[in-house]
Amino acid sequence: MAAGATMLTFDVELADVDRGVYETLTLRVARHPSETDAFMMTRVLAYLLEYEEGIEFSEGVAATDEPAVLIRDLTGAVTAWIEVGxxxxxxxxxxxxxxxxxxxxxxxxxxxxxAQWSGKKIHNAEAVVLHSFEPGFIDAAAAAVERRNALTLSVTERRAYLEVNGTSLTSEIRDAPIA
Incomplete structure (x- = not known):
């Protein structure tokens, strides 16, 4: 954990119908002082939307050689590289x-x-997916976050139904290839 980081706790009920993932989790998230509320909330959602065995947060914005979220197999090899922002x-x-x-x-x-990736070399670019949300969704979710949080996320047909500390929000999860 970075010096000066704020620890946030999320008690999560996750129901991702699209992927058949149903979990009750407690996440402890270290929010770096330079990390925006929107970035932190997107990092939490990325973790939940990618949730599977072996998933972990890196040091977030403080990590220089790892993404915000990564997934490792049982041997420790990285199987998924999940960037935020x-x-x-x-x-x-x-x-x-x-x-x-x-x-x-x-x-x-x-x-x-x-647009910033246009014309640049990215390995297997056609398989890299850019996920986004409807305008205002992340900011509204971030505004509801406190130090200790109750969060419920349900995903059905690529639509996210999110409740953070009693604030209910919904957004389409937009997926686009980058190439």
Whole structure:
């Protein structure tokens, strides 16, 4: 954990009907002082939307050689590289090559995020997916976050139904290839 990081706790009920994932989790998230509320909330959602055995948070914005979220197999090898925000093409290239599967979850305008990668070399770019949400969804969710949180996320037909500390929100999860 980075010095000065704020620890947040999320008691989560996850029901991802699309993937058949139903879990009750407690997440402890270290929010780095330079990390925005929107980035932190997107990082939590990326973790939940990708949830499977072997998933873990990295050091977030403090990590220079790892993505915000990654998945390892039982041998410790990275199987999925999950970036948050607007990573540069070199990070995506490295992550896609290392893990075999890479994805990006963004709280920003997905058209602008994807435009920065145009013409740049990204390993297996056609398989890298950019996930985004409807405008205002992440900001509204982040505004409801406290130090200790009750969060319920249900996903059906790529639509997220999110409740954070009594605030109910919904958004389509938009998926677009980057190439």
């Amino acid at each position: 607007a990573p540069d093409a070199a990070r995506l290239h490295y992550g896609s090559k290392l893990a075999g599967r890479a994805a990006v979850y963004t709280h920003r305008d997905p058209v602008k995020v994807a």
